[in-house]
Every structure is written in C-alpha cells, then in structure tokens.
Amino acid sequence: MDWTALWLSVRLAAATTIVLLAIGIPLAYWIVFSPRRWKFLVEAVVALPLVLPPTVLGFYVLIAIGPLSPLGRAYALAAGHGLAFTFEGLLVASVLYSLPFAVQPFSAEFASVDRRLLEASWSLGVSRLSTFRRVVLPLSVRGLVTGIVLSFAHTLGEFGVVLMVGGNLPGVTRTVSISIYDSVQSLDYAAASRTSLLLLIISFAILVSTYSLQRTVWIRPRH
Amino acid sequence: MDSAASLTSAANRPADRVDVPLHVGVTQRFASGFRIAAALDVVLPAGSILVLFGPSGAGKTTMLRQIAGLERPDTGTIRFDNQVWCDVARRLWRPPQERGVGLVFQEPALFPHLTVAENVRYGIQGGVRHRSLTHASDAIDVVDIAALLGIADLDTRYPRHLSGGEAQRVALARALATGPRLLVLDEPFAALDAPARGRLRRDVRALLRRTCTPAVLVTHDRTEALAMGDSMAVAIHGQIRQVGGVGDVFSHPVDADVAASLGVEAVLPARVVESSDGLLTVAVNAALLHVAERAAGDPVAAGAQVYACIRAEDVTLEVQSPAHASARNHLAARVVSIAPEGPIVRVTLDCGFQLDASITRRSREELNLARGSAITAVIKATSIHLVPRM
Numbered sequence: 001m002d003w004t005a006l007w008l009s010v011r012l013a014a015a016t017t018i019v020l021l022a023i024g025i026p027l028a029y030w031i032v033f034s035p036r037r038w039k040f041l042v043e044a045v046v047a048l049p050l051v052l053p054p055t056v057l058g059f060y061v062l063i064a065i066g067p068l069s070p071l072g073r074a075y076a077l078a079a080g081h082g083l084a085f086t087f088e089g090l091l092v093a094s095v096l097y098s099l100p101f102a103v104q105p106f107s108a109e110f111a112s113v114d115r116r117l118l119e120a121s122w123s124l125g126v127s128r129l130s131t132f133r134r135v136v137l138p139l140s141v142r143g144l145v146t147g148i149v150l151s152f153a154h155t156l157g158e159f160g161v162v163l164m165v166g167g168n169l170p171g172v173t174r175t176v177s178i179s180i181y182d183s184v185q186s187l188d189y190a191a192a193s194r195t196s197l198l199l200l201i202i203s204f205a206i207l208v209s210t211y212s213l214q215r216t217v218w219i220r221p222r223h
Numbered sequence: 224m225d226s227a228a229s230l231t232s233a234a235n236r237p238a239d240r241v242d243v244p245l246h247v248g249v250t251q252r253f254a255s256g257f258r259i260a261a262a263l264d265v266v267l268p269a270g271s272i273l274v275l276f277g278p279s280g281a282g283k284t285t286m287l288r289q290i291a292g293l294e295r296p297d298t299g300t301i302r303f304d305n306q307v308w309c310d311v312a313r314r315l316w317r318p319p320q321e322r323g324v325g326l327v328f329q330e331p332a333l334f335p336h337l338t339v340a341e342n343v344r345y346g347i348q349g350g351v352r353h354r355s356l357t358h359a360s361d362a363i364d365v366v367d368i369a370a371l372l373g374i375a376d377l378d379t380r381y382p383r384h385l386s387g388g389e390a391q392r393v394a395l396a397r398a399l400a401t402g403p404r405l406l407v408l409d410e411p412f413a414a415l416d417a418p419a420r421g422r423l424r425r426d427v428r429a430l431l432r433r434t435c436t437p438a439v440l441v442t443h444d445r446t447e448a449l450a451m452g453d454s455m456a457v458a459i460h461g462q463i464r465q466v467g468g469v470g471d472v473f474s475h476p477v478d479a480d481v482a483a484s485l486g487v488e489a490v491l492p493a494r495v496v497e498s499s500d501g502l503l504t505v506a507v508n509a510a511l512l513h514v515a516e517r518a519a520g521d522p523v524a525a526g527a528q529v530y531a532c533i534r535a536e537d538v539t540l541e542v543q544s545p546a547h548a549s550a551r552n553h554l555a556a557r558v559v560s561i562a563p564e565g566p567i568v569r570v571t572l573d574c575g576f577q578l579d580a581s582i583t584r585r586s587r588e589e590l591n592l593a594r595g596s597a598i599t600a601v602i603k604a605t606s607i608h609l610v611p612r613m
Contacts, residue, residue, distance in 0.1 A: 116332040119293050120394075122319040123326040124346030124401055134345075138336045 002195060004171050005179035012087070012175060013155040016094040020102040020151045023095070025144075028106035029132060047104070049097050058164025061093040065165070085167045090175075093165040094155050101150040109143020110136055142214050149210045153203050242266045243404070243437060245273075247463075249289055249299030249309070259296075259461040261286050265454065267405070267437035272428075274452035274469065275441045278484050282461040283441045287407050290439065291326055292319035303405060325403030325436070329410045331390035333382035339393050340378040343369060346401040365400040371430055372396050388419035395427065399434060406431065406438040412447065424451060428613040445486055449473070449530045449610040457481050470530070474577065488532040488608070489578050495527045502551075502604065505531055510575035513551035515604040528612040535569060537606035538580035540590060541599045551604035554578075558596045561587070574600050 027046070031039055049057055065083035066072045076082045083089040113136050121131040137144075159177040166173030168182070176199055183192035247263040259282045267273055275283050288294035290301060292308065295316070301309040308317045333342050343365055369375045372392045382390055391411060398406060408427070412420040428451065431438050442448055448455055452469040457476075465477045473490035476482035496511065497504040503514045503523060512531060516523065523529060539550070556574035563569075568587045570580045580600060582590075592598065 114332065116328055116330065117334060119291075119319070120326055120328075120332050120397075121334075121345070122293075123291055123322075123324055124397065125320050125323075126346065127320060135334055 002174075002176065002179040002183075002191070005174050005176045006195070006198070008087075008171065008174065009156050009176040012090060012094060013152045015091055016098055016155040017102075017148055017151045019091065019095050020098060021144075021148065024099070024102035024106050024147060024151075025137075028103050028110055029136075031103070031107045032110040033128075033132075047100050050100050054097065054158070054160025055164055057097055058093060058161040061089075061096060061161070061165050065089050065092060084165065085169060085173060087166075087172055090162060090166040090173050093161045094158060097158060097161045098151045098154045101154045102147040105143045105147040105150065106140070109140040109146075112143075113139050145210060145214060149206060153206055156203065157199070242268045243304040244302070245290075245304075245405075245439075246300065246302040247286065247290065249296035249301060249311075251285065251289070251294070251296045257282070257461060259285055259289075261289075261458070261461070261463050263456055263463050263466060265456070265466060267439075268453070269435035269437060270432040271453040272431065272438045272440050272451050274448045274455040275439055275458060276445070276448045276452075276455050276484070277443060277458035279443055281443075281458040281484075283443075283458050284409055285461075286458065286463075287409055287439065287441050290405075291324045291407055292317060292322050323401070323404040325398030325401065325406040327391070327394050327398050327406070327408045327411045329413050331382070331385075331387075331394040333385075333390055333393055333397070335382050337381075338378065339374060339380050339382070339385070342382065342393055343374075343396045343400050345397060365396070368396050368399050368430070368434075371433070372426060386419075388415050388423060391415065391423060392426075395423075395430070399430065399436065402434075403436060406436050408438060408440045410441055410443070413442075413444075425613055427451075446610055449490065449532075450613050457484060459484055473530075488534050491531045491533070491576055491578075493529050493531040493609075495523055495525050495529060498523060498525050503609070505529060505609070507531060507576045510554060512602070512607060513604045514607045514609055515551075516609075523609060523611050530610045530612065532608040532610065533578065533602060533606065535579040535581035537602060538572075538578060539601040540570065540580055540582055540586070540592070541601055542590060543599065550601045552600075552602040552607075554600045554602070556598050556600045558592055558594055558598060560594060561592060572598070572600055 027042075031043055031046075062084060063069060064071055065075065067076060067082055067084075072083055079088075083092065117135050117139075118131055121135050122128070126134065157177060158175070159181070162173065162175050162178060166175070168174050168178055174182075176195060180192050180195050180199070183189070183195065244266050245263065247261055249259065249261055251259045261282070263286075265273055275286065277283050285294055289296055289309070290303075296309060296311060298311050299309070300307065300311070303322070306317075307313075307315050308322055309315065334345065337345065347365065366375070369378075372395060374389060374392050374396060377385065377389060377393070382393070385393065391414075395411070411427075412423055415423065424447070430436075440447075440451055442451075449469060454467065455469050455472050456463050457465045457472060459480050464481050465472055470490070470492040472481075473485055476485055491507045493505040493507045493512070495503055496506050498516070501516045503516055505512050505514055514531065541553075554574040556572040556578070559571040559573050559577070561568060561570050563584065566584055567581050568584055570582060570587070570592060572578045572580060578600060590598070
C-alpha cells in the first residue's frame, strides 16, 4: 500500500477544496447576482473542465505555468523554482479542474433562495453584501456542503491532469491514482487492488455520509 | 420607561405629526407589452392609509415596488417627503436600503433560518433605524410592537412553526421595528382566513396610528378598501385613474372603468345612531336607514362610522307608501335622471343622498317616471350591507 501517495492525495484534495471555497463563493455570487449580460461566458468557462479531456486542460496548464510563459517566469522569480512538477503547480491545475464541481452547486443554491427574502432584507436597510452573508449563505449550507464534498472527492480521484502537470515524483506529485496506474504497469495487481479498494471505500463513505446528513439536518424554507 | 408611557409619547411627538407628500410620476414598459404610466401626487398624514385599489393585473404591485426601490422605472421621478428617491433624467437613485420603506408582502417572507425574535430584530442589527435619522429619540421600541401584535411569546419559535396569521404579524413587526418612514402593504391579509384577517386589520390600523407611520395598502378587495382606507387611488391598466377620499371616489367615480372596478353598489358614508335587537339605525346625511345586522359580522356600536352599501337592484320604487309592508325603509325621493341600459332602466334618485335604482322598462312606464317625479324608494333592511370603518 502506497501510504505516501494516499496522504499526498488527501493533502491536495483538502488544499484544493479550501482554495475553491475562497474563489468559488465570490464567483458563484457574481454569476447569480450580477446584472451583466455577458456572464453566460463566464459560466461557460467555469463549466469547461466538465467536457474537456483532462489531458487538454493539463496541457494548457503545463504551458501556462512553464518557464516560457510570463506567469511561470514570474513565479520562478518569486519562489526560486518553477511551478511545473511541484505540489503548487498541481494545486493550480486541480483548482481549475474542480472549479465547476464547487461553483455550480454554490450558484444553484444561491439562486434558489427566495428573492423576496433578499428584498425584505434590503428594505430593512441591510446592504447587499450583508444580506448575502446573513440570508443567502445560511440558507445555502446544503449547496456549500455539496460543492465542498464534490470538489474534495473529485480531486482525490483525478488522474489525467496530475499526470500532465505533476508527473510522477514520489511524495511531491505522485498521487494515489498515479500509484495505482504504476502498480498495474508493473503487473503488481495485488497492490493495485488494495489501493483501489481503499479509494473506493473512502469516496463512497464521504458521499454516503454527506447525502444522509443533508437529508436530516437542514431546514428548508416553506413554500 | 414602561411601554404604555413610551407609546403615548410616540403618538404625541409633534415632529411625527407632519403630513408627508408623496409624488410618483413614472413609466415602465415590460417585455410582455404591459406598460405602467403612473402619476400620483398625494399628501399622507401620519398614521393614515392610502389604499391603492384596482383589479388584478392593474400594475398595483409594480407601482408599490417602484416606491420601495425594488423596481427601476424607465422614465420619471419619485419623491417622498421632498427627498428624491428616483429621477431617471437626472440619474438619481436611492437604493431600497436608504428609503426607509417597510415592506409586507402577501406571503410573510420571514427568514426561515432565524427565530421570530431574530426576524423581528433583523433590521435593527446591522440595518438602519430610519426615524432616528430625523428624530432624536425613538420612544416606541421593538418590544412594544411585539406586545401590541401579540407575538411576544413566540420569540424562540421558527417561522415554519407559525400559523399564517402569526407569521404575517411577525412580518409586520419586522417591518415596523426599524421605524420606517412609510409602510407599504401588498395585499397582506389576502392569504388569511376571515377571523384572522379581521383581527389583523384592526391591529394594523392601531399600530399605524400609534407609530404615526403612513402606509400605502394595495388591495383589490372593496370591503378592505372601505374599512382601512383614509384616501384611495384607483389603478387600472397601469395608470392611476382617480385619487381622493374613499367616500368621494366610491360616490363619484371619474369614468366608467373606475366605476366598474369599484362595483355596482352605492357606497354611502353613514353613522350608527342606534343599535338594538340586531337592528341598527344609521344616519346618511339627514335620512335614517334601518339595517339588519349580519350574524357573521362584528357587532357595531352606536356612534360608529360605517359605509352603507346598497345595490341598485335592491331598491324598489313605489308611487305611494303602503301603510304596512315588510320592507323597513321607505324614503321620499325625487328622480334626478333616468338612463336606459337595455331592458332595464337606471333611475338616479335624490332622497337626501344620491341613490340608484335599477328597474325594468315596463315598471318605468307603469310608474310614469320622469325627471323631477316624486316617488318612494323602498329598501329592505337585509339588503343594506354595512362596512365598519377602522
């Protein structure tokens, strides 16, 4: 069993989820509440990873963070080393790859909050931002939890993007799915089976606990 | 300070007794082709209710939303208390947060994740207290409002555990807690059953008076308009067709559309003179009418102000008054005008007040009616419908 790879995957999934919370909530807020007509373009960009082959996304990320791009050079200058084939580079790619899994549940839940509640809040003198914090966010807990879980689980299982951007450095970029691939390549089916089963159990446990929790706990507005 | 004392001082605060002018002159076109072109210039005395009356689809709710700042007109201006809330030409816009308009919808729209107490205090925490912008002290507070609305002991409950009437009371308390400069009510009683509706109407009336808050009430229910309104504006097809006192508008509609929207009954301002054994005597100008009190309605005491509503179909005409008949009301009248409407004829009478009678063409010929004829108008006591004014 490749515990190092598993631990790396969990760290990557956790970091990705945290970054996605920080980026995804403002992005979903903007998509739902902005009056801009061209926001459908942003929605389409956010949804791209759903249909794009991970290799294509990984290829572009690799180019974008590589030493030939301005972004890659700027990072190398600041950090002293390049982004490609590092944990940070992997994080950038994972965030982009899992973006729709966070933003779409967030925005769907924000949009489902009864508009009259927002209008009531504004009329009571509460600003749009405070209204979001005091009304929209608490009523969107379900969508937030869904987005968090999906981002985490999706990152845990990613393969193509990691291979393109991270390569296969043990402890740095060798995640659990790559480790399984390696085991199969070297005909070590016993190791592949053990790791696969563990990943299956973890993913299933996360989803089951989330869905069962959402069923019982949260309060929905009366319609 | 106990609550009774603070209420009195709130009601007597001279600064709050000022009449506030409201000006609305806006247009707005919708994708459906519906167009609002509303012009309204009224003065709202403190604690008074302006009824915005009209059939469904007349644009009443949209006008209310424009006043509250939830809807942006395409052109025009809205001013309240000499403050510009919207002026499209000058690109002036005051967001809803800065208008101080309390809002109560047909549905309570309470925050489902907050308790009753948290809902009521929602606007005070982090919001603005509008009255305190203009007045040094706020004598009536949220505790008084909750007590007056009878929701003080619901504090820890969540909205999903409230009845419709309770939820609407909480919504009202929430809107009043910030001390709004104007309260707008969009058919707030429509979703309630009759007893709850009656109680809430009375409490709203009392609260507005005590807090000196002027209100605009949207309704398509004429009984509600009569019972609650001090003045009224009639909206039809996106336009304000008539503005005036409730009695004036009902007795003198400006055109056929307004008359049709108000209904066919004559509406007469009246005062209860006597009440005994379920039979009331009401005075309309100098004339006295006998009215059978309806079992379903609230008891009406002597001295109460009411509207007496009489359908033209229920007014019978006779040349001479028979000595004994079951009909209670025999009024000496003079014919003012006669208007044929197909097979029936509408006869307008002066019997100390103006009253229409609907009779057949043949009856008119038999009675030999002409302008100026003297006649007796007969109305059964059970045909007169009273609406007490709140």
